[in-house]
Amino acid sequence: MAKLSLRAVQKLTCKKRDAWWTVFLVDPVATRMLIVLARFRFITPNRVTWAALFIGLASAGFFLQGDSRSLLIGALLYHLSFILDCIDGKLARLKGNGTVFGGWLDYVFDRIRVLFCALALMGGQFLRTGGELYLLAALAVVFLDMLRYVDALQIYKMRMSMRTKIEKVTRERAEAEREEAEREARAAEAPDTARGQQVVFMEDLLRDNPATPAETLRAEAGAETVIDLHEQFRGQFPWYTRLRRAMLRTRVRPHLISGIEFQMFVFIVGPLIGQILWTTAVSAALLMLFELVIMYKFWLSTRDFTRVMEELAPAPSTAGTIAPHLHRGRHRQRGAAQEALLADERYRTPEPEDDPGFQPYPQPRYDRLDPRETYDAQTAWGTTGGYDPHGFPTHGTATLGHPAPAVTQPIPVQRVDAPWPHQEGHRR
Numbered sequence: 293m294a295k296l297s298l299r300a301v302q303k304l305t306c307k308k309r310d311a312w313w314t315v316f317l318v319d320p321v322a323t324r325m326l327i328v329l330a331r332f333r334f335i336t337p338n339r340v341t342w343a344a345l346f347i348g349l350a351s352a353g354f355f356l357q358g359d360s361r362s363l364l365i366g367a368l369l370y371h372l373s374f375i376l377d378c379i380d381g382k383l384a385r386l387k388g389n390g391t392v393f394g395g396w397l398d399y400v401f402d403r404i405r406v407l408f409c410a411l412a413l414m415g416g417q418f419l420r421t422g423g424e425l426y427l428l429a430a431l432a433v434v435f436l437d438m439l440r441y442v443d444a445l446q447i448y449k450m451r452m453s454m455r456t457k458i459e460k461v462t463r464e465r466a467e468a469e470r471e472e473a474e475r476e477a478r479a480a481e482a483p484d485t486a487r488g489q490q491v492v493f494m495e496d497l498l499r500d501n502p503a504t505p506a507e508t509l510r511a512e513a514g515a516e517t518v519i520d521l522h523e524q525f526r527g528q529f530p531w532y533t534r535l536r537r538a539m540l541r542t543r544v545r546p547h548l549i550s551g552i553e554f555q556m557f558v559f560i561v562g563p564l565i566g567q568i569l570w571t572t573a574v575s576a577a578l579l580m581l582f583e584l585v586i587m588y589k590f591w592l593s594t595r596d597f598t599r600v601m602e603e604l605a606p607a608p609s610t611a612g613t614i615a616p617h618l619h620r621g622r623h624r625q626r627g628a629a630q631e632a633l634l635a636d637e638r639y640r641t642p643e644p645e646d647d648p649g650f651q652p653y654p655q656p657r658y659d660r661l662d663p664r665e666t667y668d669a670q671t672a673w674g675t676t677g678g679y680d681p682h683g684f685p686t687h688g689t690a691t692l693g694h695p696a697p698a699v700t701q702p703i704p705v706q707r708v709d710a711p712w713p714h715q716e717g718h719r720r
Contacts, residue, residue, distance in 0.1 A: 296327065298323060298324065298327065301323050301326055301327055301386065302319070302323050304385065304386055305323065305326065305381075305382035305383075305385050305386050306319055306323070306382070306543065307543070308499070308540075308543060309499075309540060309543060309544070309545040310543055310544070310545060311544075311545065311547075311550055311552040311553060312544045312545075312548060312553070313552055313553050313556050314378060314552060315542065315543050315544055317371075318374065318375055318378050319378070321375055322375050322378045322379050322382060323382070325375070325379060326379055326382050326383060326386065329379065329383065330383060330386055330387065335383070336383075336389065337380040337381070337383045337384040337387075337389065337390060337391075337394050338380070338391075338393075338394050338397060340376055340379055340380040340383060341376075341377070341380045341394065341397050341398050341401055342401075343376055344373045344374075344376035344377040344380065344401065344405075345373075345401040345404065345405060347369055347372055347373040347376065348369075348370060348373035348401075348404075348405035348408070348409060349405070349408055350369055351365075351366040351367070351368075351369035351370040351373060351409060351559070352366070352405075352408040352409045352411075352412035352413075353366075353412065354366035354369065355409060355412040355413040355416055355559075355563070356412040356413075356415060356416040357416060358416030358417055358419060358420040359420075360566065362416075363563035363564075363566075364563065364564065366409075366413070366559075366563060367559065367560045367563040367564050370409060370559045370560055371556075371560055373405065374552075374555075374556070377398065377401075377402065380394070380398060381398070399441075403437070403438070403441070406433070406434065406437045406555060407434055409559050410430050410433040410434050410437075410558070410559075411430055411434075413430075413558070413559065413563070413568065414426040414427060414429050414430035414433070414568075415427075415430065417568060423569075425569060426568075426569070429568070429569060429572050429573075432572070432576055433558055433572060433576075436554065436576055436579055436580070437551060437554070437555070439583070440550070440551040440554070440579065440583065441551060443583065443586075443587075444551075447586070447590050450590070450594075451521075451590075451593070454521065454593075454594070454597045455493060457597075457601070458491060458519055458597070458600060458601070458604065459491050461601060461604045461605045462491050462604060464605070465604055465605065490517060491517060491519055492513050492517050492518050492519065493518075493519050493520075493521065494506060494509065494510070494518055494519065494520040494521070494522065494523075495521065495522065497509040497513060497518070503537060503540070503541075505533070506520070506526065506533065519600055520596065521593045521596045521597055521600070522589070522592070522593055522596065523596050524592040524593075524595055524596055525589050525592045525593070528592070532546070547582060547586070548582065549575070549578040549579050549581070549582045550579075550582065551579075553575070553579075554575050554576070554578075554579045557571050557572075557574075557575035558571065558572050558575060
């Protein structure tokens, strides 16, 4: 590719907003290395990602040894691994050969590097000192790293979902207005107006114009089409906008302690100054503090979303809602035939007071059996054995002194299809 100047590479590859560690300690080195690496065709973003992983695992090997010299080498290797981790994305943006698989590979390898380095760093110190706090620190580092990135992905997903629902409701509203205008015989003007109405989000305007106040951007874009999902946050913290605008002049984002700074403090600053536990504890506390701020900001954003949805769709909309019949599981859904069957009084279960003599399973009647085929259980078993509560003879001794039979003679029962006396409606 053609030779590019350092300023051109920085403008093409560096993000408009980034972590302060990346802006001041990574980008100056990464952009200069990128100028050299971009000249070789066999160097691809995925290969750079693999190289970053291997160097990160090498740093974990030095962390495991635990001595001061090994900690120094491990910290330097980890920083080099992070520089390469930044170069793979910059190289993809510069050459335009980034892929979805490459983004996934970069994310997974980052988590693997943090896991191995955390276990190696804290495990090495535990083997040298025997301090059990190092084991807890290893678990805390892995947990906070996963929490940070999982929470960031989930918040991003929910924000995109809110934007999608707002856009859908806006389209539905524009379509309804267009149909109403057509019914009022103004179809020549209304359709173009409705189709030209687009939703513009304030966060997109601020991202493209970070130095411009929000009021100015709203006035230029049109107050009716701009959706601001961070209005409550800026209203409660008016100084945040000024701080953000001042920090963005140097490309530093207001989120000062993120997952990047947390990793750098644990795996670079701590080993260099020899205070691994204290550095881990302080960086973990700061990370959780900023995460709580992000969660609070997201909660206020959800309230803004509810307000915007009420303004756009005063009537209930189908956007983002669940149909009433889906609130019950499929196993609870009843068809029309089943509902009619349950409503039929003829199939209703009788209450005890309605039919005191109701028996769910009719008992056999012996009054219509052939006397020649009957079996007198009372005579065969005697009177001392008795009967159990179910009507069966108990196992005892017969009256004549002979042992009771082990198996009783079956009693044939004759079906009589006639109404039972004293129980109308039941057949035997």
